[in-house]
Amino acid sequence: MLINLDFESDEPIYQQLVHQIIDGIARKELQPGDSLPSVRSLASDIGINLHTVNKAYQQLKQEGFIQIHRQKGVVIHPEGVPKADEDYKKRLIHHLRPYVAESICREVSEAEFVELCKSIYKTYQGGHS
Amino acid sequence: MLINLDFESDEPIYQQLVHQIIDGIARKELQPGDSLPSVRSLASDIGINLHTVNKAYQQLKQEGFIQIHRQKGVVIHPEGVPKADEDYKKRLIHHLRPYVAESICREVSEAEFVELCKSIYKTYQGGHS
DNA sequence: TAACTGTTATACTATGAATATAACAGTTAG
C-alpha cells in the first residue's frame, strides 16, 4: 500500500500512519490476513525512524486493527476489526461535536453537513480513495 | 457562561476553551455583541494562567468568532461568525475523513453515522446543551 | 551461523503547552 506522509503537517507522523492504514482497510485495499511491512522495512522505505512506525503499529494493535506475531509478522486482524460498541460511538460523538458546533456557527445546515458525510462515505464505497 | 475544563484530558486547555466558547455560540447562549470576560478575570476564575486564555482568544479572533477592542474588551463578533466557504468545507472533510474511515472499519453504516450526526445537531436546536 | 522478526531500554533534540513575572500602552472611573 502507498504511504504518503506530510512532514509539514501538524498531525504527528505516527498518527498519519495510523490513519492511512485505517483508510486502507476502509477502502478494502487492506483485507483481513494481509501482511504489513516490518517496522524496520517500512521505516526504511519512508525514511523515518523504526520507533515511529512501531508506535503506530502498537496503537493499531491496541485498537484491534492488526495482530502482531513473533513469527508471522504484522497482519491485518484476520477476524476483522472489532465492531463499534456503545463506548466507541460515545467517543465518536465526543470527537464530532466540536465540528458540528463550528459548522452551526458558520451556518452549515444539518442537511448540508449530512450530505458532506455521505460524500465522504461514497469515496470508500467506490473502492478507491 | 459556564466553563468546565478537564485538566486530565489530552485536549489542551486553550483548545477546550476555544471549543466551549464556539459551543456556547452554537447554542445561542452567546450572541453577537455579547461580552466575554477579560483574559485576566477569566483566567483567575478558572484558575489558569492569563496567557492560556489569551491564546484561546487569539485563535477565536483569528477565526472570526470574536472581536477584541482596546476599549470595549472582548465581544462575540457583532456581525456574526463568517459563513462557511469552500475552504472551510474542504478542511472539514479532511478532518472528518479519519472518523468515517474508522467507522466503516467498525461496520458503522452510512445511515447510522448520519443519524449520529443528526443527533448531535439536535442537541443544539433545543437551545440547551 | 547469519539474517531477519518484534520488543525494550536509554539518551538526545525539538517543539508545544502551561505557568510565572514583568512591563508597555491605552482607557476609564474616582
Place this chain on the structure above:
DNA sequence: CTAACTGTTATATTCATAGTATAACAGTTA
C-alpha cells in the same frame, strides 16, 4: 491626576510529547 483596569508583548522556566539514534535481547527462519 491617580489608580485600576484593558489587551499586548517579552522573557524564562517547567513539563510532556514527537522523533531520532543506537544498542541490545529473544525468537524465527533460511
